[in-house]
Amino acid sequence: MKQALEEAVATGTDVQDHDHHGIRQVLRDLGVQAHNAAWSTGLEWGNTDSQNTRTIHSPADGKVIGTVAMATAADYEHVVTKAQEAFKTWRLVPAPKRGEIVRQIGNKLRDHKDDLGKLVSYEMGKILQEGLGEVQEMIDICDFAVGLSRQLHGLTMHSERPAHRMYEQYHPLGVVGIISAFNFPVAVWSWNAMLAAVCGDTCIWKPSEKTPLTGVAVQHIIKSVLEENELPEGIFNLIIGDAEIGAKMAADGRLPLVSATGSTRMGKKVGEAVGARLGKSLLELGGNNAIILTEHADLSIAMPGIVFGAVGTCGQRCTSTRRLIIHDSIYDDVKARLLKIYPNLPIGHPLQEGTLVGPLIDKDSVVGFQKALKAVQSEGGTLLIGGELLESEGYETGTYVTPAIVEAKNEYATVQDETFAPILYLIKYSGDVTNAIDLQNGVRQGLSSSIFTLNMREAEAFLSQAGSDCGIANVNIGTSGAEIGGAFGGEKETGGGRESGSDAWKVYMRRQTNTINYSTTLPLAQGIKFDV
CATH class of the missing domain: 3.40.309.10 (Aldehyde Dehydrogenase; Chain A, domain 2)
Structure with a gap:
């Protein structure tokens, strides 16, 4: 068995000799290799030589789909650095232009819907119609985010002081960490990443170690959009790792927001770590x-x-x-x-x-x-x-x-x-x-x-x-x-987070209240007198 597995990894074939469902061609078309790198910054892939690797079998038939290298602490630092660098550029791109990039991603997903839906089904085990439906959710959230890119609105308030104007605006937050679960290996990432992108954030995605190959496939799809638009690496990042990588994301003050989907047990650990550094967490946990x-x-x-x-x-x-x-x-x-x-x-x-x-x-x-x-x-x-x-x-x-x-x-x-x-x-x-x-x-x-x-x-x-x-x-x-048009999430031990539609976009931005004085005096709020 060990020899057969090694041959499968080396040749890019399954352990068994037959392929009734055309998965090999799907993998080739989506850029998934027999052995896949531990991380990607959108344009660059790195570390195929990790001492820690994981073999991915389909729960449907037990066949080997491929292997992945598991990221190291050094890999994580490299990806975070690239995401930080990209944020400095990406946040200055006008939101509608960021929306145009997301629109192109949605179109690429349309082109690859059948292949990606089949891979989702095969790697996770959900039936094909559900796999295709999950990719359709990705397409739908791209469409939603494109419209949103022209509607990142604040409010204007009347000031109590004469010749003053008050308003609020929303600015990009920074590097967003996304930890997704095996059951929706790509859709939940897109609910976060597409909104974060039009909001001006960069993101680091840690897919479930049980279903990382769909993440690899999505990253290849995104790469083509980045190349066609001559965008820098670091906007959409992928890192494949175990719970230690997730723990690093939760504890990392360079990630102002961590969105985590999974069990309540996992969510409590993430929430505690993020809360300890007074960061923001978006938790989508258990349901009963x-x-x-x-x-x-x-x-x-x-x-x-x-x-x-x-x-x-x-x-x-x-x-x-x-x-x-x-x-x-x-x-x-x-x-x-x-x-x-x-x-x-x-x-x-x-x-x-x-x-x-x-x-x-x-x-x-x-x-x-x-x-x-x-x-x-x-x-x-x-x-x-x-x-x-x-x-x-x-x-x-x-x-x-x-x-x-x-x-x-x-x-x-x-x-x-x-x-x-x-x-x-x-x-x-x-x-x-x-x-x-x-x-x-x-x-x-x-x-x-x-x-x-x-x-x-x-x-x-x-x-x-x-x-x-x-x-x-x-x-x-x-x-x-x-x-996707409604905000998705729950209360109590479900975590309280909201993703996807409605005004869920606000969690990916920082709110700022602004007051402008266009008078010739400086009146203080609440009528306070302070003469100097």
Whole structure:
């Protein structure tokens, strides 16, 4: 096996001799090598000789996709220096011209959508349509950022002093650190990087060490735009490393903002380190998302939203549906419908047409899935379906499982935690919708939430100040899937950060209040007299 792996790395081929899905050509077209450098400053790539390397296997079939060198402390210093140097130039480029660069990046992503979407699917394990959808999110945020580049507006206020004008403006912040997670290996980076770019910031991207090759591919796409526009290196930077590199970013005072997506455990470490130096952090952490089904729910539209939310991306979205809070009058009906749907879910290779559920990212995630199911049953939960590890032909990687449904109570410790896997907890409630809302809010996380009802009073109660405490609250759609036009993020242990649309751009800039005196005197505020 070791010899076969070494040959694969040396020749740029997979361990196995066949390539049913055309991945080799995709890798060639995207510039991904058999062995890839540890960092890029946009134009320059460096350190392929690191003593620390990582081999990337596809969770879909176990094949070697490629290897990456892992960055050293010296690599990190080089990248930060380049990003700082580029910021001095980039911040002076007019915002609409920065937007023009982002527009070109969006067009390049359109050209490479099919290849990049396929690589996202193959490296991460989500089905092809989700991989293509993730690249479309990148294209969409580029379009959003282009328009934003002409709308980085402040406000004008009336001064209490005569012949004075007050206003506020926003300036570029500096070098932005972006730490992304494996489940959305490119889209979440783009939510940050494209906004940061039009705001005049440079960025350093640390992709998940589980899915770095999509990051390498994106960096090659960006390189062509930088070259065509004769821009300097250091605007868009990539560094591939382990948790130590992430810790350096969090503690580095040269990075005024660090945006981190991942587990709550990771986010607490990043937030503590950034906070200790009084920096800014944008945290997108765990979700324990619930859908409420009231007695007035239209189940014909609710069921697709529930199932996609629970099993899409094999339950590895931060917005995946974890809890289904069902009114007792329809509980048995909903349970029966789900138990009819789940045995027929097409589970298989994510690039295979017709597949709806791909693999978990790795065997560690499978272990977590199995441990959670064992724990919740020990607490009194009932496993209704699923939970098996698939090991027959086509599932040899040990990363394919059958999505599970468990009858449980909201207060179970396992239900209170987020398991990043396809487990749906059925929770019964009685009485009015306020009881369901209490259950929905009765966890430490606060990302996404949803209610299905045709009753206006229930919907409005859910959306009111006494309703859902999540950053996202939906009516008659599921918890997963968010448009880039709205600000994305959550409350409580989800971290409180906001990315993507609305006015999320403001976090990438520094606000400045300005007062101009165009009188011939110097009156002080609040009418203070101070004669000298």
